[in-house]
Amino acid sequence: MSNRRDFIKVLGLGGAALTVPAGITLANPTTPGLADKIDITNLTLKGRVQSNGAGIPNVAVTDGVNIALTDKSGNYQLLSNKTARFVYITIPAGYAIPHNKGIANFYKAIDTKSNTFTANFQLERLEKDDKNHVFVVWADPQIISKKDAQALIDRPAPDLRDLVSNYPAGTLVHAVGCGDLVWDHFELIEDYREAVRITGVPFFNVIGNHDMDLNARTDDYSADTFKQNFGPTYYSFNRGNIHYVMLDDVFFIGTAKKYIGYLTETQLQWLEQDLKQVKPGSTVVVSLHIPTNTGAMRRNNDKQEELGGTVSNREQLYKILAPYKVHIMSGHTHMNEKWENGNITEHVHGTICGAWWTGPICSDGTPEGYAVYEVQGNDISWFYKSTNKPKDYQLKIYPKGYVKNAPDEVAANVWNWDKQWKVEWFEDGAPKGSMQQRVDFDPWTVELYAGDQLPKKHKWVDPTLTDHLFFARPSAGAKVIKVVATDRFGKQYSQEISL
Known part of the structure; x- marks a missing residue:
């Protein structure tokens, strides 16, 4: 690469930015009356990554544009510029996750008063191998009031704490706060922090569309409050054999609550x-708020995708991820679904808040809750943990007549279903084969959320079509119907009802 292109990459502003007059100022969108200068003066970042006094080699250190590796003594030096806000590391495998009361702490805010900034990082080596570990995904806590915040603190926080306590002592667990940590009310960030503290689990956090500064004039400044509380909006870390990446795919377009799903060139x-x-063939877990893709357009027979519903330039992301075995973690939709294509599996998560704290289920009938991923080496298995329900609560059966479009059939909602599951039914103990999968509305969501007066708290909440409903037609004299769902890992879950 030429020296000129190296220089442009160091600036991190793209070629066009080089034409900006040196004295240009931008009004700070979050502090009216102040002005910030775009300062592309060179800045040298340097320091050491160490553990108990010993330097750690080959640790990636970045300013969000370029990456340097520590030398054999753990030292690094990185040419940056004064637009950079953080210097941060990719935590290597084999080390504990540094955190502040549960909020992952892997970065240093840069002081640009001089042309050199020194940032040292201290890590703690784990006493056990971390190839086997657990992680969970909390999608959309989305608290808008103190009442919502108390619900977060009282329900999912202790539920996760108790789940972790049931694993063998010493099990390594981390979590992803997958965006919309609050609902535009930044005074509630402290409540989110308190919920995280209660869990006892270190959380890596992703920015969502409700975590943005709505009075920012461009996307560049829309993450200011998030960064003040949680650090960079995109970064990576390692645990065991897995490489984890967090991305910011919420692009603010300068009007309050208007955004698109989009990944910037700088991030890519x-x-x-x-x-x-990362070695090709490795497992990479990518977390972001807006799903890269969903089945919503197909289910709703829409002619085009909603710009804020999926990532517009997802194909460019997929190209970069092509050499790896990839799991994408997303939220945003308040529904639970999976899709697979080639090397990619995307997990779109049901939410901690259900349907915005209006009822116990999401708009597709998925109970409020979170996903649990158990890692063994390169392999990941998973299940959905409904808040305050046992681990084996994985489906709900509805009697005949509950689904409007299927008056003579029983229905089962199997919310963590994907195409490798089997859903079978039994009538009075006799096996009847597979249930029929169809797109429809979960009947409980219709009862709770359908109509312009429901739910009372947020009347705009509506039921949404889902792929994970299954149907069977019992005989006239049937007394007991049992449904057995077998997941892709061979685990069976069952429920039965009397007719």
Whole structure:
């Protein structure tokens, strides 16, 4: 690469930015009356990554544009510029996750008063191998009031704490706060932090569309409050054999509550560099708020996708991820679904808040809750944990007449279903084969959320079509119907009802 292109990459602003007059100022969108200068003066970042006084080699250190690796003594030096806000590391495998009361702490805020900034990082080596570990995904806590915040603190926080306590002592667990940590009310961030503290689990956090500064004039400043509380909006870390990446796919378009699902060129270039340190064929877990893709357009027979519902330039992301075995973790939709294509599986998560804290289920009938992923080496298995329900609560059966479009059939909602599950039914103990999968509305969501007066708290909440409903037609004299769902890992879950 030429020296000129190296210089442009160091600036991190793209070629067009080089034409900006040196004295230009931008009004700070979150502090009216102040002005910030775009300062592209060179800045040298340097320091050491160490554990108990010993330097750690080959640790990736970044300013969000370029990446440097520590030398054999753990030292690094990175040419940056004064637009950079953080210097941060990719936590290597084999080390504990540094955190502040559960909020992952892997970064240093840069002081740009001088042309050199020194940032040292201290890590603690784990006493056990971390190839086997657990992680969970909390999608959309989305608290808008103190009442919502108390619900988060009282229900999912202790539920996760108790789940972790049931694993063998010493099990390594981390979590992803998958965006919409609050609902535009930044004073509630402290309540989110309290919920995280209660869990006893270190959380890595992703920015959502409700975590943005709505009075920012461009996307560039829309994450200011998030960054003040949680650090960079895109970064990576390692645990065991798995490489984890967090991305910011919420692009603010300068009008309150208007955004698109989009990954910036700066992020994509950073990701390309980040993945150079990851062996092809490895398992990579990517977390972001807006799903890269969903089945919503198909289910709703829409002619085009909603711009804020999926990632518009997802194909460019997929190209970068092509050499790896990839799991994408997303939220945003308040529904639970999975899709697979080639090397990619995307897990779109049901939410901690259900349907915005209006009832016990999401708009597709998925109970409020979170996903649990158990990692063994390169392999990941998973299940959905409904808040305050046992681990084996994985389906709900509805009697005949509950689904409007199927008056003579029983229906089962199997919310963590994917195409490798089997859903079978039994009538009075006799096996009847597979149930029929169809797109429809979960009947409980219709009862709770359908109509312009429901639910009372947020009347705009509506039921949504889902793929994970299954139907069977019992005989006239049937007395007991049992449904057995077998997941892709061979685990069976069952429920039965009397007719």
